[in-house]
Amino acid sequence: MNKTIQTVQKNSPYLQLGLIVGLLITILWTAIYLDLQRSRAELYSKSERDLSNLALAFGKEIESSVKTIDLSLLDLRQYWRGNPGDFGAAVRNRQAYLKKELAFQVAIIGPDGILLFSSLEQPSTPIDLSDREHFRVHQVRSTDELYISKPVLGRLSKQWSIQFTRPIYDKDDRFAGVIVLSVSPEYFYRFYRSINLPADAAISVLRDSGEILARYPDPGVALGKSMSNAPFMGPMAREEGTFRRISQFDGIERLYAWRKIGEYELDVVIGYSIKGIFAPYGEQRSRYIAVGILLSLLLLLVGYLKLITTRQQQNAARKLAENEERWRVALEAxxxxxxxxxxxxxxxxxxxxxxxxxxxxxxxxxxxxxxxxxxxxxxxxxxxxxxxxxxxxxxxxxxxxxxxxxxxxxxxxxxxxxxxxxxxxxxxxxxxxxxxxxxxxxxxxxEQTLNKLATTDALTELSNRRHFLERLNNELARIKRYPGTHASVLMADLDYFKKINDTYGHAVGDAALKHFSTLLRGTARQSDFLGRLGGEEFGVLLTGTDVSEAKKFSDHLCTALRESPLKVGELSIPITVSIGLTRLKFTDTDVEQALHRADMALYEAKRLGRDRAVTNCE
Ligand SMILES: Nc1nc2c(ncn2[C@@H]2O[C@H](COP(=O)(O)OP(=O)(O)OP(=O)(O)O)[C@@H](O)[C@H]2O)c(=O)[nH]1
Structure with a gap:
């Protein structure tokens, strides 16, 4: 368990790096996927809009074309009624007038279904057209309505045509036949040719019942055929809409938009091939995939380089840690x-x-x-x-x-x-x-012990001569730096000390030296410096003290010693001290000058009878 945790912890930088790179690549491809989906949806909805607009425009155009035909039909019917003898000339007139816009043929069918007139050629034998749907519709209908036939192959012309028909009534409003205006299906798609439609686009004009009147391109494949199960067919169909399906004529899948021309029970359907619609998407997808692969490789490369750097850093850190651990252990040991x-x-x-x-x-x-x-x-x-x-x-x-x-x-x-x-x-x-x-x-x-030994007199525990002189030198340096300050130097020498030694022995002599040292230590201030200069001779440095103060101190010391005889058993041995004092002057070249003045004063004190202090103010 612990080993697993350690391995995970050890590998965690690599794991983190892998996760980060993986996450970035996932984000990249998700963004690419979403953007492609968005483009695809946009292309689809844009095509839907374009197709709906085109269906509307074409619907209007078809409506107007049919109206032109119907007007011609009404006009010719009127003429037939009034001047049947000149009818051929009237038809030719109108054909000549409309030839650019509308190529048509005219026929008149009598009430019995026999062809009475044809602008193509007068039949030599009677032709019976009573079986034709456009005849039968008007025969049974009692209203004067335009009828548009499905494309039929003309018996005389052998050409495909669409029959626009209206009934003819005699003066008594009895059915007197049918006037037929035949138009090539091409009439419906002549307009589309002039429009730059995308490849694989298809436009059809149909009757509500599904029969195809015209289709572009490849009009031939659809003529005489019907479309089945289209969403615009049937009584509940909406005025307009879109749908997607595979064409039953050319097998191409298309997105279609339809528009109804309700007045004539016609529908216009226009479709773009799905392949064409998504062609820009395909190009974009290829570009995105190329960029995605490139960026992914780049990320992997950056990740790999980072991995190498991290590994090197980890190795360096591990080595450093090992080294540190080594010297740490060594030092601890x-x-x-x-x-x-x-x-x-x-x-x-x-x-x-x-x-x-x-x-x-x-x-x-x-x-x-x-x-x-x-x-x-x-x-x-x-x-x-x-x-x-x-x-x-x-x-x-x-x-x-x-x-x-x-x-x-x-x-x-x-x-x-x-x-x-x-x-x-x-x-x-x-x-x-x-x-x-x-x-x-x-x-x-x-060090402290050695220092003490080197600076202290073993018997009295006062500073030894060397240390005292050292301190005196420091004080002289201070006085020289600050000439206004005072310091006094005392040399104290026990009187008749030889006699004590000689009378009571050397040990008592030592005790006398200790006795005086203790008294001296008790009398001096913390800031004063005391030393044994040798034998029964002592030095005292009174810092911040002028000679008159020093004299008072010296007198007090003499009195104190005089009044404190050395007690040894039953014995009480009186001891006195003579003191020579002087001030430490900033003009002194060295401490020896001051010590000499003090020594002179001490000599004077001895000479004057001892147990006293004498000042040397020179
Ligand atoms: N017990 C003892 N005696 C010492 C020590 N150092 C020096 N002496 C003695 O001190 C005596 C000093 O004697 P002197 O120099 O003649 O001086 P004094 O007898 O005190 O006479 P005055 O100074 O003139 O009063 C000598 O006998 C030394 O041997 C010491 O550490 N212990």
């Missing part, structure tokens, strides 16, 4: 703590080494920079941050600082903190810094 500081986020990863060093459990210290800051000794903080900043600014190649850190038990440990910035931004600002914490408490203790 050496007893050091390791830290890794994300400077911008103020987050630090502290290894367990540092936490253990301070007595904490690993989980007791978090990853905030504050975890470190709040534990650093306040006196060490300023210097520590100064060292950090100097390294940040590039002033130092490495960061190193010794500071105290508070432990869990409240005690302090000296830590040697070392590190360096390993990552900076383009402006050189630090981003990441790593380093170590080493516990140097014992070394510090030893």
């Amino acid at each position: 050496a007893g050091d703590g390791v830290w890794d500081w994300n400077v911008a986020q103020e987050r630090v990863i502290f290894s367990n080494g540092w936490k253990t060093m301070l007595g904490f459990l690993p989980e007791e210290i978090g990853t905030g920079l504050d975890e470190w800051k709040k534990r650093v000794h306040p006196d060490d903080m300023a210097k520590t941050m100064q060292d950090v900043m100097e390294h940040f600014s590039g002033k130092t190649k490495f960061y190193a600082n010794e500071h105290r850190v508070r432990c869990k038990d409240g005690g302090w440990k000296w830590i040697l903190d070392r590190g360096m910035v390993i990552q900076r931004d383009k402006d050189g600002n630090p981003l990441r810094m790593v380093g170590t914490h080493t516990d140097i408490s014992s070394r510090k203790e030893m």
Whole structure:
């Protein structure tokens, strides 16, 4: 289970990349698919609109053509009634007049169905047309209405024609025959030829009952045939509409629009081939697919390159992590703590080494920079941050600082903190810094012990001569920097000390030295500096003190010692001290000049009888 989770986590960047590329390709192809669908639907609806408009226009044109024919029919019928003898000439007149618009033939059928007149040729033998539908319709009908026949093959002309007929009545309104105006089906589609229709377009004029009067193109295939089951047929059919189907004549699938010419019970149907309608869609689809494939390949390529880069980065990161782990382990084993500081986020990863060093459990210290800051000794903080900043600014190649850190038990440990910035931004600002914490408490203790030994007199625990002179030099430097300030130097020498040694022994002599040191320490201020210059001779530096103040202090010291004899068992040994004092002058070239003046004053004090202080103001 854990192994599976680890594998998924390890592979998650690849998985994410794969998902992103997959998603982008899916989005791309979905967009292509939807846009193609939209184009297809748009083309279809645009064709529907175009076809409906064309059906309307053609319908109007057919209506007007039929009206022209009907007018001619009425006119000729009128003429036949009045002048049957001149009828042939009248027909020829009208044929000549209308020949450009309308080529037609005229026939008159008598009430018995026998052909009485034909503009083609007068029949030599009687021709019986009583079986023809256009005759029988008027024979049984009692109304004067135009009848349009389905195309018929003329018995005389041997040509296909459509018969436009009206009944003829005699003076008594009795049926007297039928006048027939034959028109070539071409009359209906002559107009379409002049229009630039798309390839595979088809236009038909039909009777409501389905018989095709004219069709373009290929008029021949449809003549004498009927269309069946079309949505515009039947009593409930709408005035206009569209439908889609495979042509029964040429097998081409088309989108059709129809328009009814109700007055004449005719229909105009116009269709565009589905292939033609969707031809631009096919081209667009090919272009889109090519672009889609190209973009998909591009995405896959980008994904592949990203995959390689990610893999390289992961390998580099893994190697780095391994290296880091190696040195971390090595340093931890050496007893050091390791830290890794994300400077911008103020987050630090502290290894367990540092936490253990301070007595904490690993989980007791978090990853905030504050975890470190709040534990650093306040006196060490300023210097520590100064060292950090100097390294940040590039002033130092490495960061190193010794500071105290508070432990869990409240005690302090000296830590040697070392590190360096390993990552900076383009402006050189630090981003990441790593380093170590080493516990140097014992070394510090030893240093302090050694320092104490090197600077302190073992018997009295006052500063030794070297350290006292060092301090005196510092004070002289300060006086020289600030000439208005004061400082006084005292040289104190126990009186007749040899006698104490000689009388009570060396140990009592030592006790006397300690006794005076204790008294001196109790009398001096915190800021004063005390030293044993050698034997029974002591030095005192009174900072910020002029000679008159120093004299008072010296007198007080003499009195105090005089009034505090050394107690050894039952013995009470009186001890006195002589003091020579002078002021530290900014004109002194070195401390020896001041010490010499004090020594002279001490000599004078001894000479004057001891147990006193003498000032040398030269
Ligand atoms: N017990 C003891 N004696 C010391 C120490 N250092 C020096 N002495 C002794 O101190 C004595 C100093 O004697 P002197 O220099 O003659 O001075 P004094 O006897 O105090 O006489 P005046 O200074 O003139 O008052 C010597 O006998 C030294 O041996 C020490 O550390 N311990």
